[in-house]
Amino acid sequence: MKADAGRKYRAYPAGDQTRVLTRWGHTARALWNVALEQRVYLWEQRRYTLRSAEQCKQLTAARADVDWIGELPAQAGQQILRQLDRAYENFWDPTHPARFPARKKRGSRLSVSFPGQAVAVRKLNRTWAEVRLPKLGWLRFRLSRAIGGTIRNATVSRDGNGWHISFGVHTGRRPDAPNGKPACGVDFGVTASAFVSTEVAPRLMAPTLTASERERLKTLEQRKARQVTYAKKHNGGKYGNRLRKTIAQIAGLTARGANRRRDFTHKLTTDLAKNHGLIGIEDLRVKNMTASAKGSIESPGRNVRAKAWLNRAVLDNTPGERRRQLEYKARMYGSVVVPVVPFHTSQTCARCGQVDPESRKGCGRLFACTRFGYEDDADHNASVEIEARARRTGGSDINSTRSIPRVRVPATGRRRTREAPKPARAS
Structure with a gap:
């Protein structure tokens, strides 16, 4: 059964879960980059195509030798390698618009994926539920709508508003018959x-940010530019707490x-x-x-x-x-x-x-x-x-x-x- 629908909920990590998920997110990003670099190197040097089945065996050995890789659940690491396989398949598919798999930057969205067999969900009441993740325990999320199917995969991610849990769900719903409407x-x-x-009238989308929010965003962008310049001159490019706070405020507005x-x-x-x-x-x-x-600067358009x-x-x-x-x-x-x-x-x-x-x-x-x-x-x-x-x-x-x-x-x-x-x- 493949997932044919998605469900996304707001998650609320408790205690040390936030720090653990943040470390896992950076580990998942680094593992993706290392696996991609290994595939590119082997193809350029030996014309050898490496797939996830072989990389999963190497991941098992790496988990015993490298602590930060061993901290990430094995199911999450294997899921990353399968996603890399899918990225290559989409790139090779002439009917798919995907480009060659790209490396993930540090500023990329943090996310950790798990297969459906590794998670379990239980409902607490009408508005709250929990999902059990390997090595993390029960993570509470807001049950804003029914899951309505069999969970095939789960992804924990973070954006400017906080943490979210997404489920790929198999609902078994088939396309409806033609509705016969105009x-x-x-x-x-x-x-x-x-x-x-x-x-007779257009449908207008309200401004995504109000006037005061746009002014606030402009102020934050200017402050970020000054703080980045200061960090390069005095801190060797290392970001301080104030700069990180400014970046978080910009992410929240966007x-x-x-x-x-x-x-x-x-x-x-x-x-x-x-x-x-x-x-x-x-x-x-x-x-x-x-x-x-x-x-260009010399000859502007x-x-x-x-x-x-x-x-x-x-x-x-x-x-x-x-x-x-x-x-x-x-x-x-x-x-x-x-x-x-x-x-x-x-x-x-x-x-x-x-x-x-x-x-x-x-x-x-x-x-x-x-x-x-x-x-x-x-x-x-x-x-x-x-x-x-x-x-x-x-x-x-x-x-x-x-x-x-x-x-x-x-x-x-x-x-x-x-x-x-x-x-x-x-x-």
Whole structure:
């Protein structure tokens, strides 16, 4: 049985458990780096592929010789090596977007993983429960929702808000049958976080940090910069308690903003998956959209500061995470997600199909078709166009009656069909 759902709870270590989990987190990070370095070395020197089965035997010998490795539970060390195997498999898979496994820095999120056979959970009352971890004992956590399945793995992690316990759970739930609900198109943006084609107003995500929190974050960042400079000049780069406290306060603010962003994303994607049978979205390349502006100190680029602000705004709306959540929630609620080509969705008239950059001058909120004078909110017009494309390509039984739109390029006066393939380049 494989885990098909995740459950995350706030954990509350007691007594020395916090110090033990912190040491384990750093040990797990170091073990990952050592195991990865060993695999890279053997491949570069001998073209030998090392796997977790062989490394687990070496880990058993290392636990007897090295104290800090022996302190980490054996199940956690073996789980790290299995995760490294999975990272390599994802890298070798041409259909997976994962890159080559990376080394973990000291500032990385602390986490320790255990297989499901090594943990046990007992419920204390309606709101509290405990999980028994090897060499640690019972760890209390807030039972904010039912686990609802068989535990296949457990991970203890720490972020700016504290410790958490996550379970990979096998629920056995199968995808729902098609729900037969109406289709929609969704345009994810910056000014309007999400505009649904069947609605008349956009869904706006509240700022992840309030004005006072943003000011506080700016002050803390400036204080951190001064303290880091002082540490390099007078302490040989060693961080003091005050600097560590500042870093912890920054982590707490950023984690608070991330939680608010995650809350909005979950509510948005759940509502879309439950109430629609077909959801059209743009097939965005977020990495290309958020590439840094070209330039250097000697020859600075143009609008570098504006591009940096736009990149932060795009990433703050997390279009990639929204798509990921939509895809797995759609299977749960009987809907389907159809990514469409984002080519000129903001310049295409959703009523007549004419594509003209003049229909939307600048980055204004108004779309005015140059052919028939049709006017609409630019993001709503784009969402209707996305829905039309999704209906044509998603296999919906509700087919669009509009012909394939054509593109007018004012600079050259040429007309070409968007779906037509590019001509082969002469050699």
